[in-house]
Amino acid sequence: MNLNGSEWRPTSPSSPSPRARRRLNSLKAPKGSSTPAKRKRRRPHRMATAKTLRETLAFEGVGLHSGERCKVLLHPANLTDDDESIPWRNQAIRCHITVRKGGHVFPARWEFVVDTTRATVLGDGTVKIGTVEHLMAALWMMGITHCVIEVVQGDEIPILDGSALPFVEAIRPHAPPASPNVETRGEGALQLRQADRYLALSFSGETLFGYIHFPEPLGVQAGAFPVADSLTEIAPARTFGFLREVEALRRQGLARGGALENALVIGETGYHNPARFEDExxxxxxxxxxxxxxxxxxxxxxxxxxxxxxxxxxxxxLARMLAQRFGTED
Structure with missing residues (x-):
């Protein structure tokens, strides 16, 4: 580095490499010009970063399926030792979200899914924690990659209003600001088909496409939503169920905490209570x-x-395939 204003001279007698010469020539002024050619400025590439909460949050309410009172605490996690980006175009973060109940601690990971009947249930062989998907969606939407979910009462995440919105609203004031204009740069896709069901995840673009088909009166619903609008277009959408199925589900030990206050109920002719979106x-x-x-x-x-x-x-x-793609399996 030259700090005294004198002319810089190379410290090595060797001539520049061919690549270096081409680079120097590209910076020379064009013929007939007395000023150097301007380099095209690239737009800065913003990277995703690991994030945790600023303080502990508490959520309390009824469990959707158990009908019991449930309470969970959402704790910050230490980023100093495990804040780690996956070296794939700097666009993926290895998450460390754990579940704790009493002396039992295990990752909120696909390997610990023990049941998927009407909800996603995590467990370690001794304890089970049900209906984790709404809280996990809220954590993704808020960019929280590191935290501890402590279950202090019950065996289920509280259903609250049936959507991810209460979690998002509680987390928002205590989460670091989102990184604006994070670019997507990637190739390839993951695909999964099972009879008439299909899931695909592409590492480029930023759109959520969905299609569902249920018996009438619900029928077919389809739509597309920008990933960037998930907080407003997806988070408020509540869990739903058919009125004709309620009694059968409760005999199976399911939907015992379901109510008009935490679910969109579908009757014989349509929505039994007001919908937040026509395609909720x-x-x-x-x-x-x-x-x-x-x-x-x-x-x-x-x-x-x-x-x-x-x-x-x-x-x-699909979560398992994504973990395998990025090598995050333990």
Whole structure:
């Protein structure tokens, strides 16, 4: 480095390499010009970064399926030792989200999924924690890659209003600001098909495509939503169910905490209570996919997702494929 204003001279007698000469020639002024040619300025590439909460948050309410009172605490996690980017175009973050109940601690990862009947359930062989997908979706939407989910009462994440919105609203004031204009640069895709169900995840673009088909009166719903609008277009969508199925589900030990206050109920002729969106069931299905996909242990800020008649079991299989693609398996 020259600090005294004198002319710089090479310290080595060797001539520049051919590559260096080409680089120097590209910077020379064009013929007839007395000023050097201007280099085209590249737009800076913004990287995704690992993030945690600023303080502990508490959530309390009924469990959707158990009907019991549930309480969870969301704790910050230390980033100094495990803040780690996956070296794939600097666009993926290896997540460290763990579940704790009493003396049991295990990762919120696809390997610990023990049930996918009407919800995603995590467990370590002794304890089980149900309905984790809405909270996981909220963590992804807020860019939280490191935290501890401590279950202090019950065996389920509280259903709250049936969507991810209460989690998002509580996390937002205590989360680091989002990185603006994070670019997506990637190639390839993951695809998964099971009968008439189909999931695909592309590492380029930023759109969520969804398609569902249920018996009438719900029928077919399809739509596309920008990934960047997930907080407003996907997070508020509530879980839904058919009125005709309620009694059968409760005999199976499911939906015991379901109510008009935490679910969109579909009757014989249409929605039994007011919908937040005309296609709210479709949006909630995409919400479930996002939450289940975050069990991969990989944070991707931008991607394209195609979900045709998705379900928790298929979602978790895609999470496994994503984990294998990025080498985050333990």
């Amino acid at each position: 069931p479709l949006r909630h299905k995409l919400l479930d996919v996002l939450g289940d996909l975050y069990l991969s242990g990989v944070y991707l800020p931008r991607f394209t997702l195609v979900a045709v008649k998705p379900g928790h079991a298929l979602n978790v299989q």
